Amino acid sequence: MTVVSAFLVPGSPLPQLRPDVAPWGRLACAMRAAGAALAASRPDCVLVYSTQWMAVLDQLWITRARSIGLHVDENWHEFGELPFDIASDAPLAQACVQACATAGVHARGVDYDGFPVDTGTIAASTMMGFGGTSLPTVIAANNLYHDGAQTEALGRLAAECAGRQGKRVAVLGIGGLSNSMFREPVELEQDRIISEADDAWNRRILDMMEAGDAAGLRDQIPHYAREARADMGFKHFYWVLGALDGRLQGARVLEYAPLYGSGGAVVEMMAN
Template sequence: MTIVSAFLLPGSPLPQLRPDITPWGRIREGLSRAGKALAESKPDCVLVYSTQWFAVLDQLWITRARSTGVHVDENWHEFGEQAFDIHSDCALAQRCVDACNAAGIKTRGVDYDQFPIDTGTITATTLMGFGSASLPVVIAANNLYHSAEQTEQLGAIASAALQDKRAAVLGIGGLSNSAFRENIDLEKDHILSEADDKWNQRVLALMESGDIEAIRAILPQYSTEARPDMGLKHFYWLLGAMNASFKKATVHEYAPLYGSGGAIVQFDVQ
Protein backbone atom coordinates (compact mmCIF):
# COMPACT_ATOMS: atom_id res chain seq x y z
CA MET A 1 0.00 0.00 0.00
CA THR A 2 1.28 3.48 -0.88
CA ILE A 3 -0.05 5.15 2.27
CA VAL A 4 1.58 3.66 5.37
CA SER A 5 0.18 6.10 7.94
CA ALA A 6 -2.32 8.96 7.97
CA PHE A 7 -3.00 11.79 10.40
CA LEU A 8 -5.38 14.72 10.87
CA LEU A 9 -4.00 17.53 13.02
CA PRO A 10 -4.58 21.23 13.78
CA GLY A 11 -2.52 23.94 12.15
CA SER A 12 -2.39 26.33 15.11
CA PRO A 13 1.07 27.52 16.24
CA LEU A 14 -0.05 27.73 19.88
CA PRO A 15 1.19 24.25 20.88
CA GLN A 16 4.66 25.18 19.63
CA LEU A 17 4.77 28.79 20.84
CA ARG A 18 3.05 28.36 24.24
CA PRO A 19 3.19 24.73 25.40
CA ASP A 20 3.18 26.03 28.98
CA ILE A 21 -0.57 26.64 28.61
CA THR A 22 -2.10 23.32 29.73
CA PRO A 23 -4.53 22.55 26.87
CA TRP A 24 -2.02 23.70 24.24
CA GLY A 25 0.68 21.62 25.88
CA ARG A 26 -1.61 18.59 25.62
CA ILE A 27 -1.89 19.18 21.86
CA ARG A 28 1.90 19.40 21.65
CA GLU A 29 2.23 16.07 23.47
CA GLY A 30 -0.32 14.54 21.11
CA LEU A 31 1.67 15.76 18.12
CA SER A 32 4.79 14.20 19.59
CA ARG A 33 3.02 10.83 19.94
CA ALA A 34 1.74 11.10 16.38
CA GLY A 35 5.23 11.96 15.17
CA LYS A 36 6.59 8.77 16.75
CA ALA A 37 3.85 6.73 15.07
CA LEU A 38 4.63 8.38 11.74
CA ALA A 39 8.33 7.53 12.08
CA GLU A 40 7.49 3.93 13.01
CA SER A 41 5.56 3.53 9.75
CA LYS A 42 8.89 4.06 7.92
CA PRO A 43 7.70 6.34 5.09
CA ASP A 44 9.89 7.54 2.25
CA CYS A 45 8.13 10.93 2.26
CA VAL A 46 5.30 12.81 3.95
CA LEU A 47 2.43 14.00 1.76
CA VAL A 48 1.03 17.21 3.27
CA TYR A 49 -2.14 19.23 2.66
CA SER A 50 -2.63 22.30 4.84
CA THR A 51 -5.80 24.37 4.84
CA GLN A 52 -3.63 27.37 5.74
CA TRP A 53 -1.70 27.50 2.47
CA PHE A 54 -4.20 29.30 0.25
CA ALA A 55 -4.17 29.10 -3.54
CA VAL A 56 -6.65 30.78 -5.85
CA LEU A 57 -5.81 30.49 -9.55
CA ASP A 58 -4.12 27.08 -9.74
CA GLN A 59 -3.44 24.04 -7.61
CA LEU A 60 0.07 24.59 -6.22
CA TRP A 61 2.82 22.25 -4.99
CA ILE A 62 6.18 23.15 -3.44
CA THR A 63 8.90 22.16 -5.91
CA ARG A 64 11.81 23.85 -4.12
CA ALA A 65 14.30 21.43 -2.57
CA ARG A 66 14.78 23.39 0.66
CA SER A 67 12.64 26.11 2.19
CA THR A 68 14.12 28.12 5.06
CA GLY A 69 13.18 31.24 6.94
CA VAL A 70 11.49 32.70 10.00
CA HIS A 71 7.70 32.87 10.14
CA VAL A 72 5.41 35.03 12.29
CA ASP A 73 1.80 33.87 12.40
CA GLU A 74 -0.69 36.52 11.33
CA ASN A 75 -3.00 35.83 14.29
CA TRP A 76 -0.61 34.90 17.10
CA HIS A 77 2.35 37.20 16.41
CA GLU A 78 2.56 38.29 20.04
CA PHE A 79 3.68 34.79 21.06
CA GLY A 80 6.84 34.74 18.94
CA GLU A 81 8.28 33.44 15.71
CA GLN A 82 8.80 30.05 14.09
CA ALA A 83 12.06 29.23 12.33
CA PHE A 84 11.79 26.56 9.65
CA ASP A 85 14.10 24.46 7.49
CA ILE A 86 12.00 22.11 5.35
CA HIS A 87 13.25 19.71 2.70
CA SER A 88 10.95 18.72 -0.17
CA ASP A 89 11.20 15.84 -2.63
CA CYS A 90 11.03 17.87 -5.83
CA ALA A 91 10.81 14.87 -8.16
CA LEU A 92 7.80 13.49 -6.30
CA ALA A 93 6.17 16.92 -6.16
CA GLN A 94 6.61 17.23 -9.93
CA ARG A 95 4.91 13.86 -10.34
CA CYS A 96 1.91 15.28 -8.50
CA VAL A 97 1.93 18.43 -10.64
CA ASP A 98 1.98 16.33 -13.81
CA ALA A 99 -0.71 13.94 -12.58
CA CYS A 100 -3.04 16.79 -11.58
CA ASN A 101 -2.62 18.50 -14.95
CA ALA A 102 -3.28 15.19 -16.71
CA ALA A 103 -6.52 14.91 -14.71
CA GLY A 104 -7.63 18.37 -15.87
CA ILE A 105 -6.75 20.25 -12.67
CA LYS A 106 -4.69 23.32 -13.63
CA THR A 107 -1.57 22.90 -11.53
CA ARG A 108 1.96 24.27 -11.21
CA GLY A 109 4.97 24.06 -8.94
CA VAL A 110 6.29 26.78 -6.64
CA ASP A 111 10.07 27.23 -6.47
CA TYR A 112 10.96 30.59 -4.94
CA ASP A 113 13.46 31.62 -2.31
CA GLN A 114 11.70 32.80 0.87
CA PHE A 115 8.30 31.59 -0.33
CA PRO A 116 5.96 31.94 2.69
CA ILE A 117 5.44 28.43 4.09
CA ASP A 118 2.22 28.34 6.12
CA THR A 119 1.90 28.07 9.90
CA GLY A 120 0.31 24.61 9.87
CA THR A 121 3.07 23.02 7.82
CA ILE A 122 5.79 24.65 9.93
CA THR A 123 4.16 23.55 13.19
CA ALA A 124 3.65 19.98 11.98
CA THR A 125 7.17 19.50 10.64
CA THR A 126 8.67 21.01 13.80
CA LEU A 127 6.63 19.13 16.41
CA MET A 128 6.29 15.82 14.57
CA GLY A 129 9.89 15.63 13.40
CA PHE A 130 9.79 15.31 9.62
CA GLY A 131 10.71 17.53 6.67
CA SER A 132 14.41 16.68 6.90
CA ALA A 133 16.64 15.56 4.03
CA SER A 134 16.11 11.96 5.16
CA LEU A 135 12.31 12.32 5.41
CA PRO A 136 11.23 15.03 2.95
CA VAL A 137 7.78 16.43 2.33
CA VAL A 138 5.52 16.77 -0.69
CA ILE A 139 3.29 19.79 0.04
CA ALA A 140 -0.03 20.65 -1.63
CA ALA A 141 -1.88 23.95 -1.33
CA ASN A 142 -5.52 24.44 -0.41
CA ASN A 143 -7.17 25.89 -3.50
CA LEU A 144 -10.02 27.98 -2.11
CA TYR A 145 -12.23 27.21 -5.10
CA HIS A 146 -11.90 23.43 -4.82
CA SER A 147 -14.90 21.69 -3.30
CA ALA A 148 -14.64 18.88 -0.79
CA GLU A 149 -15.12 16.39 -3.64
CA GLN A 150 -12.35 17.98 -5.71
CA THR A 151 -10.06 17.94 -2.68
CA GLU A 152 -10.75 14.24 -2.19
CA GLN A 153 -9.90 13.71 -5.86
CA LEU A 154 -6.65 15.62 -5.33
CA GLY A 155 -5.65 13.31 -2.48
CA ALA A 156 -6.37 10.28 -4.64
CA ILE A 157 -4.32 11.64 -7.54
CA ALA A 158 -1.35 12.37 -5.27
CA SER A 159 -1.50 8.94 -3.68
CA ALA A 160 -1.58 7.26 -7.09
CA ALA A 161 1.32 9.38 -8.32
CA LEU A 162 3.46 8.09 -5.44
CA GLN A 163 2.36 4.47 -5.69
CA ASP A 164 5.92 3.13 -5.74
CA LYS A 165 6.78 5.00 -2.53
CA ARG A 166 5.90 4.53 1.12
CA ALA A 167 4.11 7.73 2.08
CA ALA A 168 2.69 9.12 5.29
CA VAL A 169 -0.18 11.54 4.60
CA LEU A 170 -1.24 14.55 6.69
CA GLY A 171 -4.36 16.67 6.56
CA ILE A 172 -3.68 19.86 8.53
CA GLY A 173 -6.63 21.88 9.79
CA GLY A 174 -8.92 22.39 12.74
CA LEU A 175 -12.33 21.15 13.85
CA SER A 176 -14.91 23.70 15.06
CA ASN A 177 -13.51 27.04 14.00
CA SER A 178 -15.12 29.61 16.27
CA ALA A 179 -12.65 31.44 18.50
CA PHE A 180 -12.98 33.84 21.41
CA ARG A 181 -13.06 37.47 20.28
CA GLU A 182 -12.00 38.82 23.66
CA ASN A 183 -9.05 38.23 25.99
CA ILE A 184 -9.41 35.12 28.13
CA ASP A 185 -7.53 33.44 30.95
CA LEU A 186 -5.44 31.13 28.78
CA GLU A 187 -5.36 28.37 31.37
CA LYS A 188 -9.17 28.32 31.26
CA ASP A 189 -9.36 27.94 27.48
CA HIS A 190 -12.26 25.77 26.38
CA ILE A 191 -14.28 24.97 23.27
CA LEU A 192 -16.30 28.12 22.58
CA SER A 193 -19.72 26.48 22.85
CA GLU A 194 -21.15 23.25 24.18
CA ALA A 195 -22.75 22.65 20.77
CA ASP A 196 -19.36 22.88 19.02
CA ASP A 197 -17.85 20.50 21.55
CA LYS A 198 -20.62 17.94 21.06
CA TRP A 199 -20.27 18.13 17.30
CA ASN A 200 -16.52 17.68 17.44
CA GLN A 201 -16.78 14.69 19.73
CA ARG A 202 -19.48 13.12 17.59
CA VAL A 203 -17.31 13.34 14.48
CA LEU A 204 -14.24 12.07 16.32
CA ALA A 205 -16.20 9.09 17.67
CA LEU A 206 -17.25 8.16 14.13
CA MET A 207 -13.64 8.40 13.00
CA GLU A 208 -12.60 6.11 15.85
CA SER A 209 -15.19 3.54 14.79
CA GLY A 210 -14.23 3.75 11.11
CA ASP A 211 -17.80 4.53 10.03
CA ILE A 212 -16.94 6.44 6.88
CA GLU A 213 -20.45 6.49 5.43
CA ALA A 214 -21.86 7.96 8.64
CA ILE A 215 -19.14 10.63 8.63
CA ARG A 216 -19.92 11.54 5.02
CA ALA A 217 -23.62 11.75 5.89
CA ILE A 218 -23.21 14.22 8.76
CA LEU A 219 -20.37 16.38 7.46
CA PRO A 220 -22.64 18.84 5.59
CA GLN A 221 -24.60 19.53 8.78
CA TYR A 222 -21.41 19.62 10.84
CA SER A 223 -19.96 22.18 8.43
CA THR A 224 -23.04 24.36 8.74
CA GLU A 225 -23.45 24.20 12.52
CA ALA A 226 -19.88 23.94 13.87
CA ARG A 227 -18.09 25.65 10.95
CA PRO A 228 -15.01 23.39 10.92
CA ASP A 229 -11.90 24.75 9.29
CA MET A 230 -12.53 24.96 5.51
CA GLY A 231 -15.48 22.59 5.78
CA LEU A 232 -13.04 19.87 6.90
CA LYS A 233 -11.43 19.74 3.44
CA HIS A 234 -8.31 18.30 5.07
CA PHE A 235 -10.29 15.19 6.01
CA TYR A 236 -11.55 14.81 2.44
CA TRP A 237 -7.93 15.03 1.27
CA LEU A 238 -7.08 12.17 3.64
CA LEU A 239 -10.03 10.12 2.38
CA GLY A 240 -8.82 10.51 -1.19
CA ALA A 241 -5.27 9.51 -0.30
CA MET A 242 -6.50 6.51 1.71
CA ASN A 243 -8.74 5.31 -1.15
CA ALA A 244 -11.79 6.21 0.96
CA SER A 245 -10.99 3.42 3.39
CA PHE A 246 -9.69 3.09 6.94
CA LYS A 247 -10.51 0.54 9.64
CA LYS A 248 -10.53 2.79 12.69
CA ALA A 249 -8.79 5.81 14.16
CA THR A 250 -6.99 6.78 17.35
CA VAL A 251 -7.52 10.24 18.81
CA HIS A 252 -4.16 11.15 20.35
CA GLU A 253 -5.55 14.38 21.77
CA TYR A 254 -8.54 16.70 21.60
CA ALA A 255 -8.32 20.14 23.20
CA PRO A 256 -9.32 23.78 22.73
CA LEU A 257 -7.19 26.28 20.85
CA TYR A 258 -8.52 29.65 21.99
CA GLY A 259 -12.10 28.43 21.65
CA SER A 260 -11.71 26.43 18.44
CA GLY A 261 -11.37 22.66 18.37
CA GLY A 262 -8.11 20.87 17.72
CA ALA A 263 -7.52 17.13 17.47
CA ILE A 264 -4.68 14.81 16.51
CA VAL A 265 -6.16 11.73 14.86
CA GLN A 266 -4.26 8.73 13.51
CA PHE A 267 -6.06 6.53 10.97
CA ASP A 268 -5.50 2.78 10.75
CA VAL A 269 -4.73 2.27 7.06
CA GLN A 270 -3.36 -1.29 7.37
Protein backbone atom coordinates in the same frame (compact mmCIF):
# COMPACT_ATOMS: atom_id res chain seq x y z
CA MET B 1 1.44 -0.82 0.34
CA THR B 2 1.77 2.88 -0.54
CA VAL B 3 0.14 4.65 2.44
CA VAL B 4 1.79 3.44 5.63
CA SER B 5 0.38 5.98 8.11
CA ALA B 6 -2.12 8.85 8.14
CA PHE B 7 -2.88 11.68 10.56
CA LEU B 8 -5.05 14.71 11.18
CA VAL B 9 -3.38 17.43 13.25
CA PRO B 10 -4.22 21.04 14.11
CA GLY B 11 -2.58 23.88 12.23
CA SER B 12 -2.42 26.26 15.18
CA PRO B 13 1.05 27.32 16.39
CA LEU B 14 -0.14 27.56 20.00
CA PRO B 15 0.95 24.04 21.05
CA GLN B 16 4.45 24.80 19.82
CA LEU B 17 4.72 28.37 21.05
CA ARG B 18 2.95 27.99 24.41
CA PRO B 19 3.06 24.36 25.58
CA ASP B 20 3.02 25.71 29.16
CA VAL B 21 -0.72 26.37 28.73
CA ALA B 22 -2.29 23.09 29.82
CA PRO B 23 -4.67 22.25 26.93
CA TRP B 24 -2.12 23.36 24.35
CA GLY B 25 0.60 21.38 26.08
CA ARG B 26 -1.53 18.24 25.81
CA LEU B 27 -1.83 18.81 22.08
CA ALA B 28 1.94 19.32 21.87
CA CYS B 29 2.53 15.95 23.53
CA ALA B 30 0.07 14.31 21.15
CA MET B 31 1.79 15.91 18.15
CA ARG B 32 5.11 14.43 19.27
CA ALA B 33 3.45 11.03 19.73
CA ALA B 34 1.98 11.26 16.24
CA GLY B 35 5.41 12.16 14.91
CA ALA B 36 6.89 9.08 16.56
CA ALA B 37 4.18 6.90 14.99
CA LEU B 38 4.82 8.52 11.62
CA ALA B 39 8.55 7.81 11.86
CA ALA B 40 7.89 4.22 12.95
CA SER B 41 5.88 3.62 9.76
CA ARG B 42 9.09 4.26 7.76
CA PRO B 43 7.69 6.39 4.92
CA ASP B 44 9.78 7.68 2.06
CA CYS B 45 7.94 11.01 2.15
CA VAL B 46 4.95 12.80 3.69
CA LEU B 47 1.95 13.96 1.64
CA VAL B 48 0.88 17.22 3.29
CA TYR B 49 -2.27 19.32 2.91
CA SER B 50 -2.84 22.36 5.11
CA THR B 51 -6.01 24.41 5.18
CA GLN B 52 -3.84 27.49 5.82
CA TRP B 53 -1.98 27.44 2.49
CA MET B 54 -4.68 28.99 0.34
CA ALA B 55 -4.60 29.17 -3.45
CA VAL B 56 -7.10 30.56 -5.92
CA LEU B 57 -5.98 30.37 -9.55
CA ASP B 58 -4.31 26.95 -9.65
CA GLN B 59 -3.70 23.87 -7.59
CA LEU B 60 -0.22 24.59 -6.24
CA TRP B 61 2.45 22.12 -5.14
CA ILE B 62 5.81 23.02 -3.58
CA THR B 63 8.53 21.77 -5.91
CA ARG B 64 11.47 23.60 -4.31
CA ALA B 65 14.01 21.10 -2.98
CA ARG B 66 14.36 22.87 0.37
CA SER B 67 12.48 25.73 2.02
CA ILE B 68 14.23 27.46 4.93
CA GLY B 69 13.18 30.57 6.79
CA LEU B 70 11.72 32.29 9.83
CA HIS B 71 7.96 32.74 10.09
CA VAL B 72 5.79 34.87 12.37
CA ASP B 73 2.16 33.82 12.61
CA GLU B 74 -0.26 36.56 11.63
CA ASN B 75 -2.53 35.92 14.62
CA TRP B 76 -0.18 34.82 17.40
CA HIS B 77 2.89 36.93 16.63
CA GLU B 78 3.28 38.00 20.27
CA PHE B 79 4.19 34.44 21.26
CA GLY B 80 7.34 34.18 19.14
CA GLU B 81 8.90 33.13 15.87
CA LEU B 82 8.65 29.84 13.99
CA PRO B 83 11.85 28.79 12.24
CA PHE B 84 11.39 26.17 9.54
CA ASP B 85 13.44 23.88 7.34
CA ILE B 86 11.36 21.69 5.03
CA ALA B 87 12.61 19.44 2.24
CA SER B 88 10.44 18.47 -0.73
CA ASP B 89 10.33 15.36 -2.85
CA ALA B 90 10.54 17.43 -6.02
CA PRO B 91 10.18 14.51 -8.49
CA LEU B 92 7.00 13.33 -6.78
CA ALA B 93 5.61 16.87 -6.54
CA GLN B 94 6.26 17.37 -10.24
CA ALA B 95 4.50 14.10 -10.96
CA CYS B 96 1.47 15.39 -9.03
CA VAL B 97 1.46 18.58 -11.12
CA GLN B 98 1.52 16.53 -14.31
CA ALA B 99 -1.18 14.16 -13.05
CA CYS B 100 -3.41 17.14 -12.26
CA ALA B 101 -3.12 18.29 -15.87
CA THR B 102 -4.13 14.83 -17.05
CA ALA B 103 -7.11 14.95 -14.68
CA GLY B 104 -8.21 18.35 -15.99
CA VAL B 105 -7.08 20.34 -12.94
CA HIS B 106 -5.02 23.48 -13.52
CA ALA B 107 -1.85 23.06 -11.46
CA ARG B 108 1.70 24.33 -11.19
CA GLY B 109 4.73 23.95 -9.02
CA VAL B 110 6.08 26.56 -6.60
CA ASP B 111 9.87 26.92 -6.56
CA TYR B 112 10.78 30.30 -5.07
CA ASP B 113 13.29 31.31 -2.43
CA GLY B 114 11.43 32.87 0.48
CA PHE B 115 8.00 31.59 -0.56
CA PRO B 116 5.67 32.06 2.46
CA VAL B 117 5.15 28.57 3.85
CA ASP B 118 2.02 28.55 6.01
CA THR B 119 1.89 28.28 9.79
CA GLY B 120 0.15 24.90 9.84
CA THR B 121 2.76 23.20 7.69
CA ILE B 122 5.59 24.74 9.70
CA ALA B 123 4.11 23.82 13.08
CA ALA B 124 3.30 20.25 12.06
CA SER B 125 6.67 19.55 10.45
CA THR B 126 8.51 20.97 13.46
CA MET B 127 6.48 19.28 16.20
CA MET B 128 6.18 15.95 14.39
CA GLY B 129 9.88 15.91 13.61
CA PHE B 130 10.04 15.62 9.86
CA GLY B 131 11.69 18.96 9.18
CA GLY B 132 15.06 19.40 7.51
CA THR B 133 16.37 16.72 5.21
CA SER B 134 15.30 13.83 7.46
CA LEU B 135 12.12 13.18 5.50
CA PRO B 136 10.94 14.96 2.34
CA THR B 137 7.42 16.20 1.79
CA VAL B 138 4.94 16.79 -0.99
CA ILE B 139 2.89 19.83 0.01
CA ALA B 140 -0.41 20.65 -1.72
CA ALA B 141 -2.26 23.94 -1.42
CA ASN B 142 -5.84 24.38 -0.32
CA ASN B 143 -7.49 25.73 -3.46
CA LEU B 144 -10.46 27.75 -2.26
CA TYR B 145 -12.56 26.72 -5.26
CA HIS B 146 -12.15 23.01 -4.54
CA ASP B 147 -14.80 21.27 -2.47
CA GLY B 148 -14.39 18.16 -0.37
CA ALA B 149 -14.86 15.79 -3.31
CA GLN B 150 -12.20 17.55 -5.39
CA THR B 151 -9.80 17.58 -2.44
CA GLU B 152 -10.42 13.87 -1.90
CA ALA B 153 -9.56 13.29 -5.56
CA LEU B 154 -6.30 15.20 -5.11
CA GLY B 155 -5.35 13.10 -2.10
CA ARG B 156 -6.00 9.95 -4.13
CA LEU B 157 -4.00 11.37 -7.05
CA ALA B 158 -0.99 12.12 -4.83
CA ALA B 159 -1.01 8.62 -3.34
CA GLU B 160 -1.31 7.05 -6.77
CA CYS B 161 1.65 9.10 -8.03
CA ALA B 162 3.69 7.89 -5.06
CA GLY B 163 2.67 4.31 -5.78
CA ARG B 164 3.84 4.59 -9.37
CA GLN B 165 7.23 5.73 -8.06
CA GLY B 166 7.35 2.82 -5.62
CA LYS B 167 7.32 5.09 -2.57
CA ARG B 168 5.84 4.52 0.87
CA VAL B 169 4.07 7.61 2.14
CA ALA B 170 2.62 9.05 5.32
CA VAL B 171 -0.40 11.28 4.78
CA LEU B 172 -1.02 14.41 6.81
CA GLY B 173 -4.12 16.61 6.86
CA ILE B 174 -3.46 19.84 8.78
CA GLY B 175 -6.44 21.78 10.07
CA GLY B 176 -8.86 22.32 12.89
CA LEU B 177 -12.27 21.08 13.98
CA SER B 178 -14.88 23.69 14.97
CA ASN B 179 -13.46 27.05 14.01
CA SER B 180 -15.06 29.77 16.16
CA MET B 181 -12.59 31.59 18.42
CA PHE B 182 -12.95 34.01 21.30
CA ARG B 183 -12.94 37.61 20.18
CA GLU B 184 -12.30 38.96 23.65
CA PRO B 185 -9.35 38.21 25.96
CA VAL B 186 -9.70 35.05 28.06
CA GLU B 187 -7.43 33.52 30.66
CA LEU B 188 -5.32 31.08 28.68
CA GLU B 189 -5.50 28.32 31.31
CA GLN B 190 -9.31 28.63 31.17
CA ASP B 191 -9.45 27.99 27.43
CA ARG B 192 -12.45 25.92 26.37
CA ILE B 193 -14.45 25.05 23.27
CA ILE B 194 -16.49 28.16 22.65
CA SER B 195 -19.90 26.47 22.84
CA GLU B 196 -21.45 23.21 23.95
CA ALA B 197 -22.88 22.77 20.46
CA ASP B 198 -19.44 22.99 18.85
CA ASP B 199 -18.03 20.57 21.42
CA ALA B 200 -20.83 18.09 20.75
CA TRP B 201 -20.22 18.27 17.01
CA ASN B 202 -16.48 17.78 17.40
CA ARG B 203 -16.95 14.73 19.60
CA ARG B 204 -19.52 13.25 17.21
CA ILE B 205 -17.14 13.57 14.26
CA LEU B 206 -14.21 12.13 16.23
CA ASP B 207 -16.35 9.19 17.39
CA MET B 208 -17.29 8.46 13.78
CA MET B 209 -13.63 8.47 12.79
CA GLU B 210 -12.77 6.03 15.56
CA ALA B 211 -15.61 3.78 14.38
CA GLY B 212 -14.35 3.91 10.78
CA ASP B 213 -17.73 5.25 9.61
CA ALA B 214 -16.70 6.80 6.30
CA ALA B 215 -20.27 6.80 4.95
CA GLY B 216 -21.57 8.53 8.05
CA LEU B 217 -18.81 11.12 7.87
CA ARG B 218 -19.57 11.89 4.24
CA ASP B 219 -23.19 12.44 5.25
CA GLN B 220 -22.50 14.53 8.34
CA ILE B 221 -19.53 16.71 7.37
CA PRO B 222 -21.60 19.19 5.31
CA HIS B 223 -23.83 19.74 8.36
CA TYR B 224 -20.77 19.91 10.62
CA ALA B 225 -19.14 22.48 8.37
CA ARG B 226 -22.24 24.65 8.42
CA GLU B 227 -23.22 24.36 12.09
CA ALA B 228 -19.77 24.27 13.74
CA ARG B 229 -17.88 26.24 11.09
CA ALA B 230 -15.50 23.34 10.61
CA ASP B 231 -12.16 24.58 9.37
CA MET B 232 -12.38 25.08 5.58
CA GLY B 233 -15.23 22.61 5.31
CA PHE B 234 -13.00 19.93 6.85
CA LYS B 235 -11.18 19.52 3.54
CA HIS B 236 -8.02 18.28 5.27
CA PHE B 237 -10.01 15.16 6.26
CA TYR B 238 -11.05 14.62 2.64
CA TRP B 239 -7.37 14.81 1.59
CA VAL B 240 -6.49 11.97 3.96
CA LEU B 241 -9.59 9.97 2.98
CA GLY B 242 -8.67 10.28 -0.69
CA ALA B 243 -5.13 9.06 -0.07
CA LEU B 244 -6.68 6.09 1.77
CA ASP B 245 -8.73 5.42 -1.39
CA GLY B 246 -11.95 6.29 0.40
CA ARG B 247 -11.60 3.54 2.99
CA LEU B 248 -11.47 4.28 6.70
CA GLN B 249 -10.61 1.35 8.94
CA GLY B 250 -10.83 3.37 12.13
CA ALA B 251 -8.82 5.96 14.02
CA ARG B 252 -7.25 6.71 17.36
CA VAL B 253 -7.78 10.15 18.91
CA LEU B 254 -4.52 11.01 20.64
CA GLU B 255 -5.84 14.29 22.03
CA TYR B 256 -8.78 16.66 21.73
CA ALA B 257 -8.52 20.14 23.25
CA PRO B 258 -9.51 23.77 22.75
CA LEU B 259 -7.41 26.28 20.84
CA TYR B 260 -8.68 29.67 22.01
CA GLY B 261 -12.27 28.55 21.60
CA SER B 262 -11.86 26.51 18.45
CA GLY B 263 -11.42 22.73 18.42
CA GLY B 264 -8.19 20.89 17.82
CA ALA B 265 -7.44 17.18 17.68
CA VAL B 266 -4.52 14.90 16.91
CA VAL B 267 -5.85 11.79 15.22
CA GLU B 268 -4.02 8.75 13.93
CA MET B 269 -6.02 7.15 11.10
CA MET B 270 -5.77 3.45 10.43
CA ALA B 271 -3.92 3.15 7.13
CA ASN B 272 -4.44 -0.60 6.60
